[in-house]
C-alpha cells in the first residue's frame with residue numbers, strides 16, 4: 001500500500017503547534033525538556049514513564065498529560081496511544097544502561113534487559129505507532145555518540161544502541177509507504193539525571209569542571225538535545241537519519 005505523497009507543511013518547530021506528541025521517557029532529562037518545549041509552542045503532549053512520582057512532577061511542571069507505562073510493554077504502549085487519541089509524532093528517549101561491564105563479567109539477564117528496553121522498546125513503539133499515526137507523522141529514537149566511539153565496559157548497552165540506529169534506517173524504508181518518517185538523535189554528553197548518575201558527576205561544579213575539557217567548554221543542556229528532536233518532528237523531508245548533537249566532541 002502506497003499513500004499519496006507526503007503532505008507539505010511548515011518545517012519550523014512552531015509548525016508543531018496543535019500536533020499531538022507521545023514521549024516515551026518524558027518524565028526526566030531530554031524527554032522532559034522536549035515535553036516542556038513542545039508545550040511552549042502549543043503542542044498536545046503525553047509523557048510516559050514508569051515511576052509515578054516522577055510522572056506526577058513532570059505533568060505538574062509541563063502541563064502535559066501523563067500515563068504511567070513501561071515502554072517495552074507493547075500492550076501498555078498501545079493503551080497509551082489509545083488514551084492519547086490522535087498521535088502525530090512519537091519521541092522515544094526511554095532506555096536503560098543495564099548490561100554495563102566487561103563482556104566476560106556481565107550477566108546474560110542484564111544484557112537481555114538492555115536489549116529488551118532499547119531494541120524491543122523501539123519495536124513496540126513502532127508497532128503501536130504503525131496503524132495510528134497519520135501520513136506526515138514521525139518517530140524519533142535516541143542513540144549516543146559512544147555507539148561510534150565506544151568506551152570500555154559498555155559493550156552490552158552500546159550494542160543495543162547501535163541496533164536502534166540500524167532499526168531507525170530500516171524502519172524508515174519500511175514505513176515510507178505509510179508516509180511516516182523515522183529518525184534518531186545521537187546525543188553527546190547531556191546534563192541530565194541519567195548522565196549525572198552514570199558519571200558520578202553529582203554537583204554543578206563537577207559537571208562544569210568535566211565539561212571544561214570538551215571542545216566547546218561545557219556539556220550540552222537537555223533543552224539543546226530536545227530541540228534536535230523537535231527539528232526532526234517538524235522537518236518533513238528528513239527521513240532515516242541519525243543526527244549527532246554533541247558539540248562536535250565526536251570529532252576529536
Ligand SMILES: NC(=O)c1ccc[n+]([C@@H]2O[C@H](COP(=O)([O-])OP(=O)(O)OC[C@H]3O[C@@H](n4cnc5c(N)ncnc54)[C@H](OP(=O)(O)O)[C@@H]3O)[C@@H](O)[C@H]2O)c1
Nearest residue numbers: 025027028029030049050051071094095144189190192194
Ligand atoms: N544524557 C546523556 O548524556 C545521553 C548521552 C547519550 C545518549 N543518551 C540517551 O538519551 C536518552 C535519554 O537520556 P536522559 O539523559 O534524558 O535520561 P533520563 O534523565 O534518565 O530520562 C530517561 C527517561 O526515560 C524513562 N524510562 C526509562 N526506561 C523506561 C521504560 N522502560 N519505559 C518508560 N519510560 C522509561 C525514565 O523514567 P522512569 O525511569 O520513571 O521510567 C525517564 O523519564 C536515553 O536513551 C539515553 O541513553 C543520553
